Amino acid sequence: MKVPLNPACFLLFTLLCGSGVRAQTGSPAEPVRYVGGETIDPNVHDGRLRYAIGVESRQTMRANRTHPELADGQGWTYNHGSNLCYWNNTFYQQYLSNPVDEHIAPGQTLVMTSKDGRQWSKPEVVFPPYVAPAGVKIPDKSKGYMMHQRMGFYSAPNGRLLVLAFYGHTEDPFGQGGIGRVVREVLKNGSYGPIYFIRYSSHTTVNGVKWDETNTSYPFYKKSQDTGFREACDALLADKLMTFQWWDEDRGVDDFYGGKEGQKALSYYHRKDGKVVALWKRSFSALSTDEGKTFSKPVKVPTLIMAGGKQWGQRTDDGRFAICYNPIDSDKYRYPLTIITGNDGILFDNLLIVQGEVPVRRFFGRWKDFGPCYMRGIEEGNGNPPGNDLWLSYSMNKEDIWISRIPTPVRYAVTGPVADRFDGLTLNGAVTDWNIYAPKWAPVSVVSTPDAGGKCLELTDKDAYDYARAIRVFKEGNRIETKLKIRASQNDSGTLEIDLTDRYGNRPVRLRFDEKGHIVATDGSAEKPVQRYKPGQWYELTFSVNATLAGHYDLSIDGKKVLEKAALAEAVQSIERLSLRTGPYRDLPNRKTPNEEPGPPLPGADEPVKAAVFHVDDVQIKAIK
Incomplete structure (x- = not known):
């Protein structure tokens, strides 16, 4: 005998079941979730959180305007957007730099190296300020040239290491303001190969200009006589996960990105079932089941509280997973720097301190937000240093460059006496x-x-x-x-x-x-x-x-x-x-x-x-x- 179902009950049952399917954690509707109960106290630098035990944080470059020989050799005080890799038994840390302000010309990219992550070389300019060829005019709205990059390194299958960055017009290098992505090889003797463009912006400029070899300052990589270098570049261009990090500078109107929809500052990792988890600024996430050829529509993860600072996710050497970010919804105050961890790459717990310090900002500059931010680890395939540590690169106050070594498994409690x-x-x-x-x-x-x-x-x-x-x-x-x-x-x-x-x-x-x-x-x-x-x-x-x-x-x-x-x-x-x-x-x-609020450098800062x-x-x- 069939019992008639009340229409109102049927509607409620349908809504509840349908909602459950749509919101299933680990699905495209919610790729990741923070399940911990810890939140920060915004009144103190460390947020009143517990510490991830054993984290070693060291400043790798201290900006110095009047004694540049003690810093970068330039005296520039806006330093940000760092990236990290490990190759040839060496750490490589890259960052971009401007004299004073974010997105104000000139801009350049520098690299430091270290054998142990503690003692670092003096920064070396690898991509200098852009100088256009004679006769090429700057678009009307531009105030010069700048650098912008979302990825810094690529360790190719043939053993070559590439360093990359992006040239564009000030103050907006995105879309029509972009010129293209440049590349050069890192050689094992510590020097660098010639600079080439590996991809031009797919947009025309506001003046209708299409960028190519005829109107840019460096040749296209195909002109290189080094077969291995060209093979490394080809491998990178074919890697749809690596190159998806380029998306928000170009968006690819030539279908280079296969129609994928992205957000800003991609980080990604493979979870245990092989699916790729994408993480972006402002709590966005998505999933891929085909190695990055396609992704689900980016969604905002409600349990990850963040603003315009980057987030970083990876599988750690202990077989678990970690996400690092600033757990605040303010763009101007990006602290503390925290870590959450989990077993499957889906559920994360235990919000802990990686960096709970915020020194005073010594030099004013536009958009120089307070705190440790724009964290990047070592991307999958870009090396794995000895030990079971997660290495994290970031800027402090968009002024100094830092690195943190986070031992795994990540823990916050100690047993027994010390x-x-x-x-x-x-x-x-x-x-x-x-x-x-x-x-x-x-x-x-x-x-x-x-x-x-x-x-x-x-x-x-x-x-x-x-x-x-x-x-x-x-x-x-x-x-x-x-x-x-x-x-x-x-x-x-x-x-x-x-x-x-x-x-x-x-x-x-x-x-x-x-x-x-x-x-x-x-x-x-x-x-x-x-x-x-x-x-x-x-x-x-x-x-x-x-x-x-x-x-x-x-x-x-x-x-x-x-x-x-x-x-x-x-x-x-x-x-x-x-x-x-x-x-x-x-x-x-x-x-x-x-x-x-503008002001002079702090007295005696240098x-x-x-x-x-x-x-x-x-x-x-x-x-x-």
Whole structure:
């Protein structure tokens, strides 16, 4: 016997089922989803998130306008759009550069190299400012020539490495404002081959000009006499995934992109079932089942909160997947830099900090947004450095260039006690389980222990506008004993601030080696000098912290108790991080700091100050009863 179905129930059933099919996670309707519950606090630089443990972040180029020999050799202070690859046992990091402002001529592209990701060469210009052939007029609306690129490298099947960039007209290099994409070979001896165009813009200019060899400054790649180079270029042009990264500069009115619809700044990866996941700015994503020949219509992923900063996705060496991005919906304030991870390339969890620092912007420039942004990793096929790390390249304040090494598997929690003596580490190598923030003028390094055997951690600082920082995450608890040894090489300049923090970055315990030779600790809201310190002498600090409701801590120096039941500076429920920093805590710029208000360079921005050096050793952290 059939039971009649109520029409209203049938309609509801149809809507629910249909909606479920259309919104199925992992399908073209929602290619990826962030399922974690963490969001950021916009009032602080690190968003009050937990750290991805062991991330090593190092500045590879510090802009310098008046002493260009200390930076890029040019003195240009707009630096952005970096890309990364690993080839011939070498890291290659590319970025574009303008004198002051984004999208204002002239523009050029530079490359730096490194064997270990820590020590980097001086930037070398690989694509100079464009100079048009005699008789070629700049379109009426253009103000000169600029560079723009969404990809930087291609490691070809025949073993050749290509470096690429895009020339266009200021201030809009897209569509009719584009000229074309240029290419040259990276040679194994460290030099570069001739510059060629590999693809001209498919558009005619506003004046009706069609770009080709007759009106551009470099020959077409087919004119090269190097068969291997031409084969590498041909392979790239045939790679529909790689070249889809070019889409938003050209859009391909000649059907080069096969009618695919894209968005800005493509990143892609293969998930476990072989499908290709495309990620773009502003939370857009799509899927391909045919290696990029076609893609589903890009859709906005509602669980990925972001704005005009790029996002980066990849499969990691541990067989899992990661997406890195700025989890904010503001274009002008692009911080923090975070990572989410997952097992299948579809579902992602645990929003964690990669880079939670935002130094002050030293030079004003148009559209120089605050924070670490435009992150790029190593594209599939462009090399895999030794180890199980995810490497990430990005700019800071669109001014300086940085790189981060993210150990995998990505984790945020520690079990068991900490006993770090550094002796087993490599000099100037990685600092296992520590989060390192190291500007060029404020490095953090493993060094030989001064006046003794073994090794220790060294924090040096000669930067008036930044600091060195080292963070050790430990097992979360509310009753913790922390011991460490500190040695200052001076006591008349520089500071070292030591904080014990909770998972949100609150700082209940604070101590400072100040620039006047005093060790100063907080007792509630008061600062108390507890004793003097001498240059070249080691001091053992012991913090016994009770972070329960009536929280307090004891402090001993070299076994002598100098504070007993000192009040916490902030109420917390637990602590899980030791932070060492060669400068004061900062929360500026913030979301209210004017982004486009012109001003002169910060005083002394290009001059190092007297270096302060601090050594750290024998870090021991454990729970107490």
